[in-house]
Amino acid sequence: MLPDPFPVKSTDYAITIDVEDYFHVAAFESVISPDRWDQYPCHIETNVQRIMASLDATPGKSTKATFFVLGWVAERYPALIREIAALGHEIASHGYHHQRLNHLSQDEFRQDVSASKALLEDLIGAPVAGYRAPSFSIDENRPWIQDELREAGYRYSSSINPVPHDLYGYRHAPRTPFLWENGLLEIPVATAEVLNRRIPCAGGGYFRLYPYALSKQLLQQAARQLAGPIVFYVHPWEIAPDQPRIQSASVKSRFRHYVNLHRTLPRLERLLSDFHWGKMSDLPVVIHHSK
Numbered sequence: 543m544l545p546d547p548f549p550v551k552s553t554d555y556a557i558t559i560d561v562e563d564y565f566h567v568a569a570f571e572s573v574i575s576p577d578r579w580d581q582y583p584c585h586i587e588t589n590v591q592r593i594m595a596s597l598d599a600t601p602g603k604s605t606k607a608t609f610f611v612l613g614w615v616a617e618r619y620p621a622l623i624r625e626i627a628a629l630g631h632e633i634a635s636h637g638y639h640h641q642r643l644n645h646l647s648q649d650e651f652r653q654d655v656s657a658s659k660a661l662l663e664d665l666i667g668a669p670v671a672g673y674r675a676p677s678f679s680i681d682e683n684r685p686w687i688q689d690e691l692r693e694a695g696y697r698y699s700s701s702i703n704p705v706p707h708d709l710y711g712y713r714h715a716p717r718t719p720f721l722w723e724n725g726l727l728e729i730p731v732a733t734a735e736v737l738n739r740r741i742p743c744a745g746g747g748y749f750r751l752y753p754y755a756l757s758k759q760l761l762q763q764a765a766r767q768l769a770g771p772i773v774f775y776v777h778p779w780e781i782a783p784d785q786p787r788i789q790s791a792s793v794k795s796r797f798r799h800y801v802n803l804h805r806t807l808p809r810l811e812r813l814l815s816d817f818h819w820g821k822m823s824d825l826p827v828v829i830h831h832s833k
């Protein structure tokens with residue numbers, strides 16, 4: 543009998559968790575500077591544990607996910623990161639300081655992505671292949687972003703949510719995986735197209751805003767339209783309705799951040815049972831690219 547050339551189980555649906563807390567988000571960047579992050583009570587451990595319990599309790603199977611971990615979090619909660627990895631999930635990088643890429647120089651970006659990768663690899667004793675930019679802020683105008691990611695040794699990026707949005711970087715990007723000019727693999731998160739318009743359906747605030755049935759319908763539509771993976775994302779703070787409120791933020795930022803927090807976890811659990819999710823590193827496109 544011939545050996546199986548692809549021993550890793552493949553899946554077309556990837557679920558991802560951006561491991562950051564409520565005070566790291568871009569929506570609050572104008573009222574909470576990074577040098578004050580240590581003053582806020584951090585709830586990351588509890589919320590990551592709750593998400594891992596839900597992943598493990600998926601009816602009929604235990605779901606494995608990709609965790610894009612912020613370096614700031616990994617530095618303070620090393621045991622948590624080791625535990626995520628030990629449970630069979632993929633550890634990837636969400637950068638170190640969660641600054642949007644249009645706010646960084648090339649040197650600052652190099653520092654951020656190489657330090658976060660080295661820290662995570664030291665913690666888990668295994669290579670880190672994936673990167674996700676804060677707030678999907680990769681754009682096409684800074685080719686040094688892709689060059690630095692390649693140079694740092696990343697194999698793929700999942701840093702594009704190709705929809706119109708005031709913070710995201712690249713609304714006209716392809717909706718399916720593609721190679722940047724330097725060969726870096728990019729895997730955008732899921733979008734649906736309705737009446738020639740791109741509709742976000744990959745998670746975050748939209749998952750909290752839409753009724754669950756609509757999210758499910760849009761993801762099914764995306765699966766029919768995209769000849770490629772369906773990538774979904776959630777943040778640990780999104781499942782925590784009891785988190786401290788940042789009253790000094792704008793009305794728009796507070797609405798985006800706080801809408802329907804109490805609905806996220808039950809919806810996530812329905813999502814886990816309605817689709818067959820796996821981790822990014824098991825996507826066929828990642829496996830083929832690394833050959």
Ligand SMILES: [Zn+2]
Nearest residue numbers: 560562676677
């Ligand atoms: Zn983030």
